[in-house]
Structure formats: C-alpha cells, structure tokens
Amino acid sequence: MNQNQDVMDFIAAVKEPWQAEQCVQLREIVHQSIPEVQERLQYKKPHFLRNGKYAAVISTSKDAVSFTIFNATELQLPEGMFDGPPERKTIKLRQGQAVDAGLLSSLVSQAAAAL
Template identity: 70%
Template sequence: MTQNPEVVDFIAAIKEPWQKELAVRLRDVVHQALPDALERIQYKKPHFLKNGKYVAVISTSKDAVSFTIFNATGLILPEGLFEGPPERKTIKIRQGHEVDMDQLLSLVRQATETL
C-alpha cells in the first residue's frame, strides 16, 4: 500500500477520535480489497482509484463518516444501509453504529473487478 501524505494528514486532522478510527479502518478496507489503489485528496476528501477510475471516497461530517463505493450498479446491497444512484452507493456511519467491515471489503472487491 502506498500512502499519500495528504490522505495521512487528512485522517490525522479528524477531530473526533471515533471518526478518525473509522476512517483508518475504511482506508484499510480499500487497501485490502485493492492493494494497488491510488490515493489522493480531491474535493477535500480522500479518494481511492484504480486505473484512473474512482473506487471509493471517505468523507466526514459533524455526526457521521460517509463511505461511497463507485461502480456499484451490479452490487447486491444490504437493505436500508446504502443510498444514492445505482452507480455509486454511500453508507453513513454514525457513532456507536457497528459496520460489517468484511461486508464492505467484499463489496469493494466486487465493485473493482471490472475496472
């Protein structure tokens, strides 16, 4: 995994400890699914790419961490967890909400198979 210093700095600057920990875990999920993912900050958020195409984005808000999976049209998603148009799906994770990282890993792997 090649770490982009800008992404490292973005995560380090997250003020809420639970959000910082979650962002680290989500980043690890992307790199487990796609060890050669390219990281960059775009639109003030960490983006992860394969072959120049978006794979995932991590963003934070006051009370949540959002994780968007791109190329999601063919994915079978758990009912009620994700929102957004067919090509990209976002899960908003709030403090105290458990998320199945293995499930996210599987979804990211599936979404990147055709990129």
C-alpha cells in the same frame, strides 16, 4: 500500502476520535480489497482509485463518516444500508456503529474488479 501524505494528514486532522478511527479502518478495508489502489486527496476528501477510475471515497460530517463505493450498479446490497444512485452507493456510519469490514471489503472488491 500505497500511502498518500495528504490522505494521512486528512485523517490526522479529523477532530472526533471515533471518526478518525473509522476513517483509518475504511482506508485499510480499501487497501486490502484493492491491492493496487491509488489514493489521493481530491475535493478535500480521500479518494481511492483503480486504473485511474474512482473506486471509493471517505468523507466526514458533523455526526457521521460517509463511505461511497463507485461502480456499484451490479452490487447486491443489504436493504436500507446504502443510499445514492445505482452507480455509487454511500453508507453513513455514526458514532458507536460498527463497520462490517467483511461486507464492505467484499463490495469494494467486486465494484473495483471492473475498473
């Protein structure tokens, strides 16, 4: 895994343990879905890139962890699970909500394939 120290520091600084766990899991999903992914901290959030183009981003808020998938126009998304404009879709995960790793991995892989 191509790990960036700034991204590792971001996750380590997340105050809520459940949010930190989700960040770690989402990061692993991205790395498994895009083997050549590059990560960096940008705009104070972990961004994941393929061929220099945004593939995904993780952010945290008071009560959620948001995961945005870029290049999402062609994706078949489950109804009501994601928000945002056609080119980027965001899912907000709340405490106690399980991450569907298989679904997210498939979506990230599909979206990044064209980058």
